Amino acid sequence: MPVELMYTEAMLNPFRDMMRDVGSRGLTGPDVDAMGAALGEMEALAQSLDDFTTFSGQLTQRQLFSKFSDAYSRALVAAAAPRPGEKPSDDSLMETTLRAYEQVLQTYESGGAGEGMKKMAPAVRELVELGRSGISFPVFLRLVEERGMADLLSGAKTVAREGLLESLAFSRAGWAHYDILQHQREVELYDQLAAAAPLGVPDPLTLTLETERIAWELEPSRRRWDAMIRRWETLLDLLVDWLDAFAAFAPYDPRWNPPGASREQAMENIADTQECNPGDFRFREALFKEYFSLTWPEIWQHETFTWQYTSNQISHSDERLMLVLETYPLCQPGGRPSPALIARTEQMHARKAHFRSTNGLPPPDSPLTPFMLPPSML
Amino acid sequence: MEQQHQEYVDYYRVRYEKVANHPKYPFTAHAERELYEAIAGAPSLEAFGEILQARGLNVKCAVARIRDNYTARARFYTELEETVRAGAALEILHHLETTEYTDVMALQSMVSDVETRWMNRISSDEHLIEEFWGDWKVLEDIECAEYAPVPERWKEKRRRLNAQEIARGIEAWRTRTLPEMRKFDPAYVPDHDLLRAPRHRRKVPVYDGAFERRILGHKNYLGVTSHAR
Numbered sequence: 302m303p304v305e306l307m308y309t310e311a312m313l314n315p316f317r318d319m320m321r322d323v324g325s326r327g328l329t330g331p332d333v334d335a336m337g338a339a340l341g342e343m344e345a346l347a348q349s350l351d352d353f354t355t356f357s358g359q360l361t362q363r364q365l366f367s368k369f370s371d372a373y374s375r376a377l378v379a380a381a382a383p384r385p386g387e388k389p390s391d392d393s394l395m396e397t398t399l400r401a402y403e404q405v406l407q408t409y410e411s412g413g414a415g416e417g418m419k420k421m422a423p424a425v426r427e428l429v430e431l432g433r434s435g436i437s438f439p440v441f442l443r444l445v446e447e448r449g450m451a452d453l454l455s456g457a458k459t460v461a462r463e464g465l466l467e468s469l470a471f472s473r474a475g476w477a478h479y480d481i482l483q484h485q486r487e488v489e490l491y492d493q494l495a496a497a498a499p500l501g502v503p504d505p506l507t508l509t510l511e512t513e514r515i516a517w518e519l520e521p522s523r524r525r526w527d528a529m530i531r532r533w534e535t536l537l538d539l540l541v542d543w544l545d546a547f548a549a550f551a552p553y554d555p556r557w558n559p560p561g562a563s564r565e566q567a568m569e570n571i572a573d574t575q576e577c578n579p580g581d582f583r584f585r586e587a588l589f590k591e592y593f594s595l596t597w598p599e600i601w602q603h604e605t606f607t608w609q610y611t612s613n614q615i616s617h618s619d620e621r622l623m624l625v626l627e628t629y630p631l632c633q634p635g636g637r638p639s640p641a642l643i644a645r646t647e648q649m650h651a652r653k654a655h656f657r658s659t660n661g662l663p664p665p666d667s668p669l670t671p672f673m674l675p676p677s678m679l
Numbered sequence: 680m681e682q683q684h685q686e687y688v689d690y691y692r693v694r695y696e697k698v699a700n701h702p703k704y705p706f707t708a709h710a711e712r713e714l715y716e717a718i719a720g721a722p723s724l725e726a727f728g729e730i731l732q733a734r735g736l737n738v739k740c741a742v743a744r745i746r747d748n749y750t751a752r753a754r755f756y757t758e759l760e761e762t763v764r765a766g767a768a769l770e771i772l773h774h775l776e777t778t779e780y781t782d783v784m785a786l787q788s789m790v791s792d793v794e795t796r797w798m799n800r801i802s803s804d805e806h807l808i809e810e811f812w813g814d815w816k817v818l819e820d821i822e823c824a825e826y827a828p829v830p831e832r833w834k835e836k837r838r839r840l841n842a843q844e845i846a847r848g849i850e851a852w853r854t855r856t857l858p859e860m861r862k863f864d865p866a867y868v869p870d871h872d873l874l875r876a877p878r879h880r881r882k883v884p885v886y887d888g889a890f891e892r893r894i895l896g897h898k899n900y901l902g903v904t905s906h907a908r
């Protein structure tokens with residue numbers, strides 16, 4: 302069975318379009334033959350393989366994309382070259398260049414080069430419009446250089462400042478901590494390079510490499526940040542579940558009584574949580590300290606906690622978080638929560654007050670708000 | 680000077696000015712200057728065309744751009760100790776040292792071939808660290824189930840569930856992950872020793888003790904020995 306059409310269409314259509322393009326110009330010769338051979342091999346693989354990853358892997362291994370693109374470039378260059386004794390025509394060079402850009406524009410706009418490249422479409426359209434505005438070819442070339450548009454076809458990272466600001470605003474709206482840091486630094490970098498560039502356009506190579514450096518530098522702390530959150534969330538859940546497993550609602554709660562479970566299974570699940578969560582909690586608490594050198598009280602004042610708390614990314618209500626704090630000293634192997642704590646969690650669930658009222662709402666546009674710890678913990 | 684000639688002189692001047700004195704483009708600046716001076720000093724565009732052909736100025740510019748570009752990339756990745764990511768740039772620079780390119784298309788073809796080959800190598804090199812970090816939480820769960828202080832009566836159930844989880848890990852590696860990797864790199868072999876290389880180690884931001892313990896756990900989870908296939 303061939304690879305699914307929706308995948309092969311997206312991957313092969315840009316190449317089919319380029320093949321049609323050389324056909325419509327009446328181009329022939331070894332380069333066009335090489336294009337046909339590469340595309341034929343891609344089409345044959347799409348028919349003979351049944352798995353998209355294998356298909357994509359084969360295209361990469363056989364270097365079919367680059368073979369096709371090289372041949373296409375050669376065919377276009379050969380078509381634009383003047384015949385022996387003929388004076389080079391700026392008009393034909395301009396036409397060839399603009400048709401190549403138009404081809405790129407079509408690929409970008411249709412999503413054939415991936416969603417990310419759709420953002421580049423307006424810049425390519427601007428370039429095509431500039432070329433069609435009636436200026437001469439050398440003036441076009443000069444303006445393209447001056448405006449930093451020369452790298453659009455070569456695939457170099459040409460970034461518009463507006464795009465960076467858009468990404469920054471998006472990450473701020475989602476309270477994505479490290480994305481915000483990364484995009485802030487990218488905007489600063491862009492401005493520094495633009496200010497230093499003779500024509501006010503950042504050098505694309507420097508911009509590409511230094512943007513990569515920013516992501517590279519932030520990567521370890523980004524991973525550490527995410528890992529810490531994931532692990533203190535587990536610690537909170539272990540305490541929440543332990544306390545709730547003693548409540549009267551536990552046998553009816555899907556945490557212990559999932560669809561299809563018998564009463565006996567539910568009771569076994571509850572016993573498991575009651576008896577094992579303290580040991581699991583203490584083991585994971587020790588792991589947390591081993592990984593991050595942070596103790597339980599320190600977690601609550603850590604910047605990861607404050608960040609998640611402010612941005613509605615902690616689902617537990619303040620009332621439940623206070624219960625968690627009071628449950629902590631009792632959650633020891635062989636221990637059990639006090640009757641008062643059990644009664645409080647039952648009452649809280651009856652009022653449906655265990656989740657934050659802002660749960661699921663978009664994060665607020667407000668300064669960081671630390672969780673108000675009881676004086677005994679300060 | 681004819682208007683068309685002047686317009687081309689202006690174009691080549693802008694090209695040169697963009698790279699003149701730029702620390703990343705010494706070879707490009709030299710080649711662009713030669714090109715600019717050739718057109719500015721030529722009596723006509725036709726004469727410039729002959730000079731361009733005779734001295735191969737376009738090819739010189741293309742080679743110089745590639746040389747500067749990949750010198751910057753090689754320095755950048757070497758500075759970051761990203762030795763595999765530096766590979767493509769170093770190989771391209773080696774080609775430029777050992778081959779005289781007289782055709783821009785041949786030059787582009789070489790760059791494209793080298794880049795594609797190294798993309799596969801980079802993806803092979805970086806696969807295991809991502810797999811390792813992605814499995815870290817499962818390894819932690821397995822360790823917790825084995826060593827957390829819980830009543831004796833639950834231990835057998837925990838051992839059984841751990842054994843099932845490890846069997847799932849081995850099966851997934853053997854039947855899915857490894858075959859997927861070998862579609863792109865038929866010679867792919869996971870090497871956990873490589874995870875200690877600075878380029879990988881930095882992606883696991885915890886102490887060495889926990890890191891080494893998890894490496895042992897991960898080999899067990901995938902069912903591989905030190906250089907197992």
